[in-house]
Amino acid sequence: MTNKINLKICVGTMCYVMGGAELKDAIETLPAELTEHLNITYSPCLGCCETQRPPLIEINGKRIAGVSKINLIQIVKEEIRNAV
C-alpha cells in the first residue's frame, strides 16, 4: 500500500476534555502494524464542537463525531482494510 491514511485527531480544548485525551492515549500506543499505514496529526479545534458531539476526528477527510477509544481503533482498522 503506498498511500497512507490521513488521521487527524482534534485536540482542541473542548474535544480534548470531553474524551480526546483518551483518543490521543490510544493512538500513541497503537501497534506498529497499524501506525505504519497512518499519517497521524493532532489538530486544533476543527470548529464543529458546538454543533457536534466531541471528541471529533477526521479520517481521510471524513469527519466523525463522538468517537470513543474503542470505536476509533475499529474505524482505523476498517479504513486500512478498505484501502488495501
Added chain:
Amino acid sequence: MLYDNFAMLTKRELLIRIVKLLKEKNLVDGVKYIPVEMRPRSKNPIKCCVHKDRYILKHKIISILGFEITDEEIDLIPLSDFAQKSLDNKNAKENILSVVHEACSACMQSQYFVTNMCRGCEGRPCLMNCPKAAISFKGGKACITQEDCVGCGLCFKVCPYHAIVYTPVPCEDVCPVKAISKSEDGTEQIDKSKCIYCGKCMQTCPYGAIMERSKIIDIYKSITNPDKKIIAIPAPAINGQFNATPGQILAAIKAIGFDEVVEVALGAEDTSRNEAAEFKERMEEGKPFMTTSCCPAYVGWVDKHAPTLKPFVSDTRSPMVYAARRVKEKYPDAEVVFIGPCLAKRYEAEMYVPEVDYVMSFEELGAFLIAYDIDVNAMEELPLDPEVTKYGRGYAQAGGVMGAIVHAVGPEYKTTNIEGLDKKNQMLLKSFVKKPEAQFVEVMACEGGCVNGPCSLAPLTLAKRQIKKALEK
C-alpha cells in the same frame, strides 16, 4: 477508565455550560434551560423517563452552584434563584463531598447471588466449598441464604458455569476506609469522621451521584473583579494534563484572567529542602523512619485510621502551602487559587491553609478554558521560573518526592514509595511502626501519584508520557 464513563462526561458538560453562562453574564436566566437542553425528548432516557433525568441534572447543577442537596425545600425553589443566591455569595455548602440523593440509585446491597444459569450439577462445588453452609438446593438449583453468607466469594470462584454473580455497591467497594454506607432509605451517606477525601467513590459511582463542592462561581467573580488581584498556583501534575508544553499551559491559565500564575512546583522546592533537613535531623536523633506529608488523603488516613503512625509523619508543609506563602508574601492582598487533580486538597486548604483562598480542580480548569475559547496548544509559551527544577516538577508522580529527597540527602538511606491506600498497603504501613521497611517512605493515596488524582483530565498512561516530556526540557 475516565471516558468510558458517561457520568464523568455529564459532570464535565455541566461545568462547561455553567462557566459559559457565567462568562456570558447569563447564568441566572440561562441555567434553567440546561436540563432540557442536555436531556431532550428525542433522546432515550437514562432512568425511567426524561423528567427524572432532568430532575437529577437539576440537583447536580445545584451542587455545582455550591448548595447542599439534601434539603427538601429544593423542589420549591427554581434553579434561577439558586444561581442568583450563589452569585450573591449566599452559597454555604458545608460538606466537601456529598451524595446527590436524587442521582444515587440506591444500589442493591452487595451480595453473591445465584442466577438461573445454575444447572444444579452433580459436582455442586459451591455446596462443597462454602465454609458457612450458606448454600442449599431448592428445586435442583443452588440458593444462598444471605443471613449466613460472609461474602468470601468461594462459590463464585468454583462454579464451572459462572452461574454465581457478585453485585457490588461500587462506591462502597472502592472506599478504602468504609466511610460510605447505606442510610435507611438505601441511598449512600458519607461519614465525615472517617472520610479521607481520597475521591475514589466520586470517581467510581456510575451515576455520578457523589459530587464535590465547587467554588467556580466565587473564582469567576474574583477573576472578573478588576479591584482584586488573583493568582493561580497549578499543581505539578498539570504538566501531564494537556497536549502542550509547561510554558503554554501557564499561558493558557493566565489567559483566563489570572494576574499571575506560579507553579506549585516552586513550593515543592521548599518542601524538598525542609523535608530533607527534617529527615536528616530525625535520623540523627535515631528515629527509625519518616514518611512524607504532602498527600492530604494519606495524612487524613493517619489522623483518622492509623494514629500510631502519627509520630513518623513529617512536619514539613506541602508544596501548595509554600507556594501560596510565597505569593502572599509578595502580594498580601491577592487571592490564591490552587489548581489541582485532588479532592483532599480542598480539605487541606480549608482546614489548615489560610493562604489558599480557593481550590479548583483540573476538570473545572478545563471548563474555564473551553468557555473562554482558549486553545492550550496554540498559546505563546510563558517563561518558566528558573528556580524550579525537575525535582520540583517531579512531585507530580509517585516516586517524585522520594527522588527529590535522595537528590538532597544522598543515596546512603533506604527509601521506598507507596502508591495507593488499598488494604494491603494500609497493613504494610501500619506494620512499619514495628518494623519499617525503609527509613524514608513516600506515600501517595493515588496509584501513580497526583497525575492519577480523582479530578484529572488525561488518562494516567498519557499523563505520564506528557510529564516525562515536560521533565526532559
